[in-house]
Amino acid sequence: MQDHRSNLFRVFNEIGIIHQLATAELAQRLPDGVHPSQFGLLSNLSRLGDGKTPKDLARAFQVPKASMTNSLMQLEKRGLIRVEVHPDDARKKLVYITDAGRKVFVDTVAAMEGPIAEIAADIDGLVDILPVLERLRIKMDAARDG
Amino acid sequence: MQDHRSNLFRVFNEIGIIHQLATAELAQRLPDGVHPSQFGLLSNLSRLGDGKTPKDLARAFQVPKASMTNSLMQLEKRGLIRVEVHPDDARKKLVYITDAGRKVFVDTVAAMEGPIAEIAADIDGLVDILPVLERLRIKMDAARDG
DNA sequence: CATATATAATTCGATATCGAACTAATCAAG
């Protein structure tokens, strides 16, 4: 029992360390002035579609609105996204990724592919943990709402 | 092949989201003014032993020295650690956790146990991914040094 | 329509992160 509990803690501990190391790798490959959290936005807009509101994005990334405002301003300043007022509701805005933004995303993904593949080659069963991670994320996400 | 690559990206993506959600849960249960990253320090000093230098700790957590200086100052200000000059080398310092620091650690772990157990109960095979995560972390850690 | 309430986003202030420059102490070479 004690072992099982401490193993659970270790799972989260390892996840934290891996995340930090992965973020550091990513940061090295991003253009100057683009923060890893901002790359996450470009990834979402590029892969899952743009035209979302800042509120949508804040919820998707589980960050406060104020944080999202800041991240979007940085990306807009660099021309990687475009922000428009919602045509039907002037309280809202709509966020679009630009060609420059797509390029940053694509180039960065390409730059990460080598290192990731190299690491993964040595780790047997790495993709096998994906379903477990997905279920865990979904469960934690749901627990947060309630 | 394409699928395999994108699954690798998804593994890291899921890990990032889980880490963020877990950190948010932890933050809610920490005493006011204690940041999750500072809890990590208390955990390390409590579980793995204290009397380490700031340099040691910066390396263990893969953060710059300047970040560690700041974190240690916050913990010391709140009386959760004690910092002394190294008796044999006045350039160095030695960091010790205090009783108050241990109490924060123990209490917070206790407060996290319920939620973690509840989540884990629903996720089949959660602890089974621990060995894979460990190997991944070790591999990435090694890749960073070189 | 007028007013109250709700919602989306920004602003503000406080804290965290961290690269680069700096200070202090030790070590190495002569």
Add this chain to the structure above:
DNA sequence: CTTGATTAGTTCGATATCGAATTATATATG
């Protein structure tokens, strides 16, 4: 010893995060 290089830690400045207050717009109610 003395001097140069190295190491540990801090300071400083710039950016990120984010809770609380604020602004602007929209919706609901009388």
